[in-house]
Amino acid sequence: KGKKVMVQLHGEKAPRLIKFLEDRGAHVFKVLPYQHIAPNSEIVKKLCNELMNNEIDAVCFTTTIQVRSLFDFAKEHDYYQEIRQVFKEQVVAVAVGKVTAEALKEEEIQRIIVPEKERMGAMIIELSRFYAN
Structure with a gap:
């Protein structure tokens, strides 16, 4: 007080x-x-299409606003259920830390890799370990 x-x-x-x-x-x-500057909508649309066409194995998220931006775009363009399903079955979500991971969980994404040390380098190392196994 x-x-x-x-x-x-x-x-x-x-x-x-x-x-x-x-x-x-x-x-x-x-x-x-x-400050987050939203990417060109054509770029996000391309990402969504690549996700839905099984052309991507993993997506790295470094901030919660990136998570919100992708899923808001997917909702606005009627891709939301497909994108969520892709993350459920094929694509791994990689979060730089627990706050970003929490934003993914709010979107009901469960297949999430989160490094113990919340840094981008550690995130990439964890992703490489995931694919090494």
Whole structure:
């Protein structure tokens, strides 16, 4: 109560966190050092088509907003159920860390590789280990 709290946002607003802090009397300052710029819709459409045509084995996600962006696009273009099914049966989702993995779980994606050390290099090492087995 009465404390100043700075929250670093990662491309998304965090309304539940901000409300939680404000409800307890904190003075919240939000910092957004990284901004997500949505890719050209033709690129996302191509990714969706490649996923649905079984041309991709794994997709690496480095932020929650990437997860939301892909699945929102899939919903808007009626690919959502197919994309979810592809991740369920063939494609492995790779998350850079537990926050990104949680966003995938919210989309009901269960086949997720998450490195113990939340770094991109560690993510790629875990993916290579997955395919080595």
